[in-house]
Amino acid sequence: MKSKRIGNRTVKLENKPTIISASSVVGPKEGEGPLREYFDIILEDDLCGQKSWELAESDMVKTAMKKTCEKANKKLEDINYMIGGDLLNQIFPASFAARDLSIPFIGIYGACSTMAEGMCISSMLIDGGFADLILSGTSSHFCAAERQFRFPLEFGNQKPMTAQWTVTGAGSVLISPKGQGPKVTHVTIGKVIDKGIDDGNNMGAAMAPAAVDTIYSYFNDTKDDPNSFDVIATGDLGKLGKEITEELLAQRGLDISKVYMDCGIEMFNMEKQDVHCGGSGCGCSATVFCGYIYKKLKNKEFNKVMLVSTGALLSPTSTLQKQTIPCVAHAVIIENKE
Structure with a gap:
């Protein structure tokens, strides 16, 4: 069998799975940000x-999944698999949504890297001929995440400026072996990287080395040109993490500054919405x-995008045991190709 692997870490998807639809649901604060129209x-x-x-988050997942199917004129019973997860214990918002949607469910956990992780798995399953339609998505909720990982809102604790604001939102994509829409052409699976950061209020610094490792691995494997991309988007490194990522990649001889954005910075108005380092x-x-980038791809305003969702794999238990924060990042390359 001919291998689809390129280099050490990257897979080239020969059948180019198509993202035929995508949808996004956000909370009120996110709706006040600069991406509102998307x-x-x-x-x-x-x-x-x-x-x-927590139940509100699960409801957002169901809403996003249903909306994604409606956009593609598909019924829930047409879907082969739902792949998803979230930040909460036993990924119960995704699991409860899957229960109510009654779709065969593959639950995954990659913390904030879950969106790209799910798209990687979905695309490889489609490319391998193991499914015709896969819903993939994830969610988070500010209030639920604060309660699990930090303090209940009633406590009113203050945060350092390195902290970030958990986005209340859910997004999903529907991936098919055929149809109209941008194609997934490559995926690069991340390694777990831990540089010894143990501050749960400095996730950008903790996750940046994982993003660097995955981005560098893709370009090392493929010999691609960073400037051939319209956008290289990390998931949620925030202002500090983005700066660290650019610096560490530059030290390796890779300059992505002309096309690099971070979703955590783009989500909010950083000057007016008081989210510290970002989302x-x-x-x-x-x-x-699923909102901004996908719609730009559909309208051919973007033709080549790399999404690198970044995740901190800590838990309340590991934090209480004074462990450092292992992190991971997965990359998905999406292009407008016939």
Whole structure:
């Protein structure tokens, strides 16, 4: 069998799976940001009429998944697999959504790298001929994440300026072996990188080395030109993490500065919305990709994009045990190709 691998870490998808639709749901704060016009649904109530923040997040997942199917004129029963996860214990927002949607479910956990991770797995399954339609997506909720990883909102604790704001949002894509839309051409699976950062309020610094490792690996494997991309987007490194990433890549002789953006910076108005270093969470890269980036690809304003969702693989247990923060980043290359 002919190998589809290029170099050490990258896979070239010969059948070029197509992202035939995408949708995004965001909370009120996110809807006040600069990308407002690109989101499909902006919630007025971030509880979504539910009894808890966690159930509200699950409701956002269901809404995004259903909207994605509707856009492609597909029914839920047409979908072969739903692939997803989130930040919460036992990925229960995604699991509860899968229960209600009644789609065969592959639950994954990559923290904030989950959007790109799910797209990598979905695209390889489609490229291998193992499915015809796969829904892939993820979510996060500011209030739910604060309660699990930091402190309940009622505590009113202050955060250092290196901290970020977890995005309330959900995004999903529908991937098919055929149809109209941008194609997934390559994926690069990330390694878990831990440089010894143990500050849960400095995720950008913790995750940046993982993003650097994956981005450099893609270009080392493929010999591609960074400036052939319209956008190279990291998931949620924020202002500090983005600066570290650019610097570390430059030290390796790779300059991506002309095409580089971070979803956590693009999500909010950094000067007016008081999010410190920017946005974070699974829903950050999910909604920026499924809203802003995907629509730019569909309209041929972008023709080649690399999405590098970044994730910090800590848990409340590991934090209490004074462990450092292992991180991972996965890359998906999407192009407008016939």
